[in-house]
Amino acid sequence: MSEILKAIKSELPNGVVSEAIFEGANIVLYTTDKEFFRNSDDKIRDIVKKVKKRIELRADSSMLAPQEETEKTIRELVPTDAEIESIIFDVPRSTAIVEAKRPGIVIGKNGSILKEIKNSTMWTIQTQRSPAIHSKITEKIRDVLYANNSYRKKFLNEIGKKIYENWNPEKMDMWVRLTYLGSGRQVGRSCLLLQTPKSKIVFDCGINVGVISGPERFPYLDVSEIGDISSIDAIVLSHAHLDHCLPPQYPVLTEKGYKKIDDIKVGENVISLDWKSGKYISSKVTEKTQTNGHKRVLTIKTPYSTIESSPNHRFFTVKNLEIKETEAQELTEHMLLPSNLLHKDQKLGELIPLITKVQYNKKEEGKTHLPHELTPNLAEFIGYYMGDGHKSTPYSLRLTDSHIPILEYHKEIIKELFNSEAIIRHHSDKTKNAHILEINNIKIIRFLENNFPEFFSKTRDIRIPEKIINSGNEVQLAFLRGFADAEGTVSNRIKITSFSKEMIKDLQHLFSLNNIPSHISGNDISISSIYGLSRFKEKVGFSIKYKMDNLMSEVSKFNNHEFNKQDLVPLTSNDLREILKVAGMLGKVHDSPNLSNILPMSLLDLFRRKEGYATRKTAETLLYVLKNRITEINKRIDLNDMYVLRQLLSLTRTEISLSTGLKVSQIQQIEENRISKEFAASISHILSSFMKDKMTSTISAINNKISLLENILKLEVIWEKITTIDSKENPYPYLVDIEVESHNFIAGNIVVHNSGLIPYLYKMGYKGPVYMTPPTRDISALLALDLVSVHYKKAEVPIYRADDVKEMVRHSICLNYGEVFDITPDIRITFYNAGHVLGSAITHVNIGNGLHNFVYTGDSNYRKTRLLDPAVNFYPRVESIMVESTYGSKDQIQPPLSEVDEKFCILVNDTIKRGGKILLPELGLGHAQETLLRVEDAIRTGKLPQIPVYLDGMLWDITAIHTAYPEFLGSNIRNKIFNDENPFTSSLFKRVGSPTERKEVFEGGPCIVIATNGMLAGGASVEYFKEFAENEKNLIIFGCYQGPNTLGRQVSEGNKVVRIDENFGGETINVNMQVETMSGLSAHSGRGELMQFIGRMTPKPKKVIISHGEQSRCLDFASSIYRQYGIETIVPRNLETIRLK
Secondary structure (H helix, E strand, O other): OOHHHHHHHOOOOOOOEEEEEEEOOEEEEEEOOHHHHHHOHHHHHHHHHHHOOOEEEEEOHHHOOOHHHHHHHHHHHOOHHHOEEEEEEEHHHOEEEEEEOOHHHHHOHHHHHHHHHHHHHOOEEEEEEOOOOOOHHHHHHHHHHHHOHHHHHHHHHHHHHHHOOOOOOOOOOOOOEEEEEEOOOOOOOOEEEEEOOOOEEEEOOOOOOOOOOOHHHOOOOOOOOOOOHHHOOEEEOOOOOOOOOEOOOOEEEEOOEEEEHHHOOOOOEEEEEOOOOOOEEEEEEEEEEEEOOOOEEEEEEOOOOEEEEOOOOEEEEEEOOEEEEEEHHHOOOOOEEEEOOOOOOOOOOOOOEOOOOOOOOHHHOOOOOOOOEOOHHHHHHHHHHHHHEEEEEOOEEEEEEOOHHHHHHHHHHHHHHHOOOOEEEEOOOOOOOOEEEEEOOHHHHHHHHHHOHHHHOOHHHOOOOHHHHOOOHHHHHHHHHHHHHHHEEEOOOEEEEOOOHHHHHHHHHHHHHOOOOOEEEOOEEEEOOHHHHHHHHHHOOOOOHHHHHHHHHHHOOOOOOOOOOOOEEEEEHHHHHHHHHHOOOOOOOOOOOOHHHHOOHHHHHHHHOOOOEEEHHHHHHHHHHHHHHHHHHHHOOOOOOHHHHHHHHOOOHHHHHHHHOOOHHHHHHHHOOOOOHHHHHHHHHHHHHHHHHHHHHHHHHHHHHHHHHHHHHOOOOEEEEOOEEEEEEOOOOOEEEEEEOOOEEEEOOEEEEOOOOHHHHHHOOOOOOEEEOHHHHHHHHHHHHHHHHHHHHOOOOOOOOHHHHHHHHHOEEEOOOOOEEEEEOOEEEEEEEOOOOOOOEEEEEEEOOOOEEEEEOOOOOOOOOOOOOOOOOEOOOOOEEEEEOOOOOOOOOOOOHHHHHHHHHHHHHHHHHOOOOEEEEEOOOOHHHHHHHHHHHHHHOOOOOOOOEEEEOOHHHHHHHHHHOHHHOOHHHHHHHHOOOOHHHOOOEEEOOOHHHHHHHHHOOOOEEEEEOOOOOOOHHHHHHHHHOOOOOOEEEEOOOOOOOOHHHHHHOOOOEEEOOHHHOOOEEEOOOEEEEOOOOOOOOOHHHHHHHHHOOEOOOOEEEEEOOOHHHHHHHHHHHHHHHOOEEEOOOOOOEEEOO
16 A cells, blocks of 8 residues: 555544545545545545645445435435436546536535535535536537546546555656757747656647648657657647648658658658668658648759658657657758669559640641650750750741750651651751751640640740649659750760759759769759769760760770769767777777877878768778677787776776776875885776776677667668758748658658657557646547548548547546646646636646746747636746747737727628628637627617627537636636526527538628638538638638648738648639738737737746747747846747756
């Protein structure tokens, strides 16, 4: 039995307690003594004061009155005004739950009725408010809890055992760390990991609602700090909320060659790198996702590759000789990325079909043939034309060159491709040594226009046609050959010139896809390495003979075509210093070998440099040196000459003294043989043992470094150094990511990573508790089940299932505001009102019995609204606090609510007068209910006319949950509900529950529609937007945060033409409706409230951590706090760890 249970039982009379167990941090005593059960309140209260823990006394099940008799007693004793709706018996816990519309009447004055029921039936009575609006989700949640009451009793007892294991009420001394798994410099995706030596706590696990799909929706749950999901001790959910990738045309290496990532299908095999064997393997795609939540993309360039990605897409880098994952936004210039540039050739891609039905003058019909597929011959002709050709008239194409054989070569290609005769003639300017190949065939021109629109771009705007980029290797190489014939020169390098910067980028892209290293300088792209020249000769070549002869002559000068000078490996000067240090080759011991005498020149050069990387040959040399070092140490492992061994391992006498406890003078005397034999014999075993252990540990450390080096060298990659990283506005409608079994794939040439919901954690093996308020439990379950439903409707496999949501509910532990609760042996939490949404909680975290006090605000709102009271900002103690910054920049000042209401009514009235409809997109929780109250108040007080108000989406169910928990609402609305003036049940509100009812709204007259999703990222609001947008009489008002690149953000920023996501129809919509964005409607604090929250906080924190905001807003808010209040501020990034203590 736990020590705390023993201590409690020792305070009670013998025999009165039949069982003592835990319910989480609470302690429950069961008794078989009726008299003690009825009259022990004072005794229990005294014990609570001593142990400072909540204790509850219940009757043993053997004493309980029969359930039918108890229900009869309850209904007789409770006045009918209470309107009891149900009585549920939780037998394992000796508890009866009475659900009534007026639970206060059930309780009675000073609890008199409950006490009478208890004394009569021996049951402990709990009351629960029945919702004014019935909700199936609330009923299901309660059914789950009651159906699993036996399991929950055991579960809660096990949690308590862990909490009170090695119970220590004294203040502790230990480290405390906080790691950001999401919400670092971004809105949504909230997830933090709090760690101590004894505990591992996750705060929130949210979705980024601004991202429709893809891994960026979820927190980083695969970090080493978490490790095994089951090792998490507890999850704390502050509130219920639905809060990396590549361009869609980016090529990914598959078994059949490169394909656009957007064309990759789940179940298809792509090429991955096996980090253990260093070999390339085939790996199955398990998931594909799209996201339009990225405002910017990064362009990462190396000498041989260019790749664009979202800022948080993960790449592989090396640090301390170990492979690690690094977000794109954390990459820096000069870092090395692994590339498959030397990987073996891939299979041909699928043939690209071409459009052959063209409109043209029928004169040539029957003679000219049009190819049905993109062939190498056609690609070579296109490449040559885009270099040396132009459209002279609407009916004629011309190619100009001084080299007649190449014109004759392409004349034959045209004949073969199109069965059309081209004409070769001298240039009209007789002074020029040039000839022209002329194609006078409108059918061919229309064919090229339809299939290759890039073909006719201006010289400065030309790009490689998309069909060629997406084709197989043979077609790509043929295009490169044609363009090189036109624009390439050969000397000691191949140089290709174009006035189009985009064409230069595209050329490097194709070269890299075909494993030909190249580099860009201005308007030129060059191939200068011997390997590159040889590779070009073998795979591309020239059709112009003299150019091919020059290339072959250049290549024949060299026998070795490997990457030599450019073949770097991620071994730095600092790495070398660390290796030499652990190998005992660095130190200041008299007469120790000089590095210049023992290191080869290549290693010595790397050692002396402060930056740069080793070549592969230098790394192989280091391996040879380290293996020889092990041999050298092994030869002397039994040697007893202390001085020689110290020189060998670069050990000072002081280091030996600190490790053995011997004096420095004694060690010196032994070395110089100036100590008596008797004393020498008494301490020789100490020194001998130490030196052998030291040599053994040194050999082990060297072997570890050898293993790390060998792992890097066996990888079939070259390491490309990043030359530049640029950020630009995202030009793509969406980005794409795939998830594969091996967790990496080849994008272009670069090896990249593929990329949270609490039910998902239960799916992955977590079986611990999740702490939240009761309304948060209900709403989070509703939102999670809705997410599952959305996936099924889209014929997608959800990341978790309804059973996982059930597991979350089964393991939930609900706390009220102000309730202090231990969740691990060294962490105690207290919830306070956050003012954000129903049940949202600021969490005060007492760590180590007062060692450190941390406050996690989650999302919060520090001003009183119709729905909620302002966030609480006074606590017992605070050293550090995490504050959100959704609206943290200087210009995001919230106007007074009275001003907001006035503007809202003016906009709505104007729209109604012109016969329009009003769409209010809402996130569904908190903000939506505030809007309901605003509309209800305006209509009830005559500020708006009596018009229909329709609720669509999840609004109805979430609003129903609000009516079940009025004690978590603001004082004004709570009093209304208690006085039977519940505005949520107003007859004004009409629920839309089917497509037929929605159609009636479309066809009806002026009305207000409140629908989810608030960012137009899906849900019913998108359907209404599509229907309302093109009518200029209609109005849309955005009041909540609009995520970057969401449809809501595009519309609110004034875009007049927008495209709906493919998941919701893919239509292009003309936005003619009036668009308004109103500040002051958000459930988050504005800049003024955020500053007041910190400024008025009691006590004043020593450190403020800023998150959950766009980067500029976080930094702006942090700077202002420091300047105005002199408090240290931190703005962490995702995956960053902060030491709190």
